[in-house]
Amino acid sequence: xSTDEQRPHDPTAPxxxxxxxxxxxxxxxQVGEVEVFPIREVDYFPLPADFFPQLETGTWxxxxxxxxxxxxxxxxxxxxxEAHLLRTEDRLILVDAGGGNGKPRNGGVFDRAxxxxxxxxxxxxxxxxxxxxxxxxxxHVDHVGFATSADGAGGWVPTFPxxxxxxxxxxxxxxxxxxxxxxxxRTGDYLADSxxxxxxxxxxxxxxxxxxxxPGIHLVPAFGHTPGNVYLVVESxxxxxxxxxxxxxxxxxxxxxxxxIRYCVVPxxxxxxxxxxxxxxxxxxxxxxxxxxxxxxxxxxxxxxxxFTYTFIDV
Numbered sequence: 001x002s003t004d005e006q007r008p009h010d011p012t013a014p015x016x017x018x019x020x021x022x023x024x025x026x027x028x029x030q031v032g033e034v035e036v037f038p039i040r041e042v043d044y045f046p047l048p049a050d051f052f053p054q055l056e057t058g059t060w061x062x063x064x065x066x067x068x069x070x071x072x073x074x075x076x077x078x079x080x081x082e083a084h085l086l087r088t089e090d091r092l093i094l095v096d097a098g099g100g101n102g103k104p105r106n107g108g109v110f111d112r113a114x115x116x117x118x119x120x121x122x123x124x125x126x127x128x129x130x131x132x133x134x135x136x137x138x139x140h141v142d143h144v145g146f147a148t149s150a151d152g153a154g155g156w157v158p159t160f161p162x163x164x165x166x167x168x169x170x171x172x173x174x175x176x177x178x179x180x181x182x183x184x185x186r187t188g189d190y191l192a193d194s195x196x197x198x199x200x201x202x203x204x205x206x207x208x209x210x211x212x213x214x215p216g217i218h219l220v221p222a223f224g225h226t227p228g229n230v231y232l233v234v235e236s237x238x239x240x241x242x243x244x245x246x247x248x249x250x251x252x253x254x255x256x257x258x259x260x261i262r263y264c265v266v267p268x269x270x271x272x273x274x275x276x277x278x279x280x281x282x283x284x285x286x287x288x289x290x291x292x293x294x295x296x297x298x299x300x301x302x303x304x305x306x307x308f309t310y311t312f313i314d315v
């Protein structure tokens with residue numbers, strides 16, 4: 001199914017299009033000598049006001065770039081669900097881990113999903129055993145699910161058996177506490193099947209928000225979307241990319257960085273960090289790689305008026 005096709009849907013509910021799998025080699029792009037494989041899972045299409053509470057009482061700029069394809073489709077916003085596999089000379093690092101398969105959720109696009117996410121690793125020429133690090137930019141339901149897989153006996157085990165799994169300490173502690181538990185009532189307790197089994201297996205590492213994963217690859221603290229949210233910087237051979245996770249979801253946030261989605265834990269801090277990230281990307285020419293922009297997601301930020309515009313890289 002192509003990204004332009006859609007399944008029959010209730011017009012009052014989100015709809016989605018599976019985007020993973022397929023035949024042939026997996027597409028990739030370079031950041032210097034680091035090869036990046038986008039691991040795609042699904043495109044989903046919420047109503048704009050479902051994501052942006054600002055639209056309950058206001059409007060966005062009619063005719064702006066983000067009101068048209070590929071950022072919108074059929075009156076809904078397009079959100080691409082994507083993780084990124086980084087291949088260096090001697091490392092294989094997965095940035096975030098999607099929504100997962102077979103996980104019980106309180107409805108929605110990630111409830112008991114069955115998608116060919118993991119099959120794409122073979123198309124990149126690697127096995128699941130080859131991944132040495134999985135790093136979570138934050139612990140939302142759509143970034144952790146494929147970290148574990150069903151063990152056939154009702155439990156969950158690490159999907160990448162030789163990997164260490166990294167999460168910022170503040171992030172883990174918040175989601176493990178009463179505020180995080182309350183926030184998970186919307187989705188169901190995904191820590192129970194996607195994060196705590198990693199801890200129990202002894203492969204979960206709690207790290208500092210400026211942790212260095214490898215030469216040229218490090219985390220940057222950007223708390224706001226969640227209390228331990230980070231983004232990942234990759235520098236190689238004079239090139240640099242910023243793997244932004246959920247620091248922005250949709251093109252309207254380029255024009256209006258102050259617009260945080262309704263799922264940001266601290267919306268004001270999220271907005272401040274988003275503007276800082278966009279200013280950094282625009283002023284430096286660094287490649288920006290959001291997790292939810294339409295495929296191919298990665299692109300370059302340019303200043304425009306009081307906000308920014310965006311140029312996608314070529315596929």
